Amino acid sequence: MPLPDDDDMCWPPRRITPALKAINEWDTWWSGDPQRLTALYGGGGTYGMPDPKNSQYRGGMLGRISRWWWGTPPAPGELRSHTHIPIAGDICSASANLLFSEPPRVSVTDSEATQARIDSVCGDRFHATLLRAAELAAALGGVYLRPVADVTLADAPWLDIVHPDRALPEFTWGRLSAVTFWRVVECEDGQVWRHLERHEPGVILHGLYQGTDDRLGHPVPLEDQEETAPLAAKVDDQGRIPTAYPRLGIAYVPNQPTRRWRSLPLLSNLGRSDLDGIENLMDDLDQAHASWMRDLRLGAGRAVIPNAMMQSLGPGRGGYWNPAQEMYTGLDMLTKPGESPLTLVQFDIRVQEHKDTCDDLVKKIVRSAGYSEQTFGSDGEVAVTATEVSAKGQRSETTRGNKILSWRPGLGDVIQALLAMDADLYRSGADWSQRPLVEFQDGIQEDALTLANTAEVLERAKAASTETKVRMQHPEWDDTRVQTEVAAIHAETGQAVPDPMQTGLIP
Structure with missing residues (x-):
């Protein structure tokens, strides 16, 4: 499908407007900026005076949301405390840490050269990108991953992130089949220049459009803007650049299954934010904390x-x-x-009443987001063993497991496309025909004493080999180090000496 050619086309398209509005609301809570929250819900005013909005006098859901704490103008003479508890950011950061506190293992079989190249490409920068992508997905409902390369900047391709509010996806039977990314490259005198980048299987299309704030406008040559001029020499007369990867090289990772758009075919596959449905609880938490600060001021x-x-x-x-x-x-x-x-x-300062209210709201927020209180270090809940941590963090582990089901295939697809780009542009010799296997690390590590006791029980029961016990004690070791340790243990315990009954020396 070619790029749009309708001069009067609304942009972004109206069919994704509900998703963009929701993403903007989640993004505002995630940012933790009180001024953005006030602007979002229509509160505030000029010079401290009320500036009510029409929506605040309406009934229904819109009116109720507009009359939230951040949307209610302060009364004349009232000092509004703009303290904000950034629990939305804490939730999204915790989600990323649960998924990628340890880098995932990426491996292939029957190709040592390809494995070596994977280890080189999927290094620390790759891990840092995954952490940012996971937090973004938790906040905005999903994230796009795309491989990019520049031979003048790096000796290997790398992973790039695209935000979901800058993409127009197309799904076929629930799978991403094409996507159009856009970015604003210049704004001047009411004119807006947008760069559209459409990804299809085996090809990427580029186009530059001159329009307005809400209209895409007409296509113009890529040379008209400095940022897109380098692409002019790479595209053909239709604005296409063929890729070495025959399938779609973009992966979309939804955060969790959506709830509000299940009846809309385009939006039903986008996923939902961890903040979806808890906005009112976060608003109540800010109101309770502001009341606490007001008590301090009046007291x-x-x-x-x-x-x-x-x-x-x-x-x-x-x-x-x-x-x-x-x-x-x-x-x-x-x-x-x-x-x-x-x-x-x-005046009395109601410390305990406010603290109990805030603590209760935090528990409800965390639980509704799908996490355990232990994940956020709740007071008085100190676990001393990995078993206790697993028991108290069961809800968080369940949510983590559900998210891994979306991240594993997405990472496998995009890493395969990354290897294809690496072999084509950098001549690395990597074999990208095999889809890499992505394994997530165990989120909870057993302590050394527990592992040692388990190994001792297995030894007495003769239920595990030395290699199995070594791998259990040191899951982070590679095969070479494991075999070296096994040989050392056998030498020290005398197990390396051959059995005389098996050598024929003893009749």
Whole structure:
């Protein structure tokens, strides 16, 4: 399918508008910026004055959301605490750490040269990219992975990330069959230049369009913009660049199955954010914490004093009150002889009530997002063994396992495309015909004492070989190191000496 040629085409297309609105809301919570939250829900105003929006007076879901904490304008004279608990960022970061705190193992069989090239390509930078991609997917509902290369920058291709709100996907029977990425390369005098990059099996199409904020506009030569000019020498007369990989070289990894768009064919495969459905709970948490901070502000010790004790500005000019000083003034009051004119005022600070409320909301948020409280280091829950960690973190491990089901095939596809690009552009000799096997590390590692006790029990039962026990104790070792350790153990214990009954020396 060619690139669009309709000058009046709406962009982004209206059929993905519901997804873009949801992604924008999740992104705002993920960013943790109170000003963005206020702008999203229509709160705030100019110079501290209320600036209500029409949506705040409406009924239904829209009105209710618009009247959330971040969307309710403060009353005249009220100080709004803009403290925000960035729990959305914590949830997305925890999701990434659960998946890729340890790099996945990528392997192929029957090709040592290809395995060596995989180890070189899938190094620390590859691992860091996966961590960023996993956090992005948890926040926005999914992420696109694409292999890129530049022989002037690196000696091997690498993995790139594309955000889901900059892509127009096409799915066939639930699988990504084509996708169009776009980016804005320039804006000037109401004109917007967009670069469209469409990926199809075996080919990539590039196009530059001049339009407006909401219209794609007409195609213009790639040479018109500095960022796209280098592509002009690479594409044919139809804007196509053939690839060495015959299938689609892009992988889309949905975070979790979607709930809100199941009846929309295009959007039903996009996936959902970890933040989907808990926005109201996060809003309640911010409101509870702001109330706590308000108690602290109002609970500051004050003293009520007579007007006569105010700071004078001079004859006929009255006095002034500095709210920063710890005095309330302005009362014409008489005192009895011998009594102090000062009246101390100290309001109670409801620390425990607010803490209990916030703790309960955090538990509900974490549980609704699909994680265990232990994952976020809940107070008073310190596990000392891997068994206890596994028991208390069962919900998080289940969520991690569900996400791995989407990440494993996606990584396998994109790494195969990465190897094809490596063999074509860098002449590495890697055999990309075999799809790599991706194995995720165990998220919970047993402690050394537990492993040693297990190995001892297996030894007494004669239920495992020396190699099996060594691999159990050191799962991170490669085959060479394992065999070396097995040989050393056999030499020390005398097992390396051949059995005389098997040599024929003893009749």
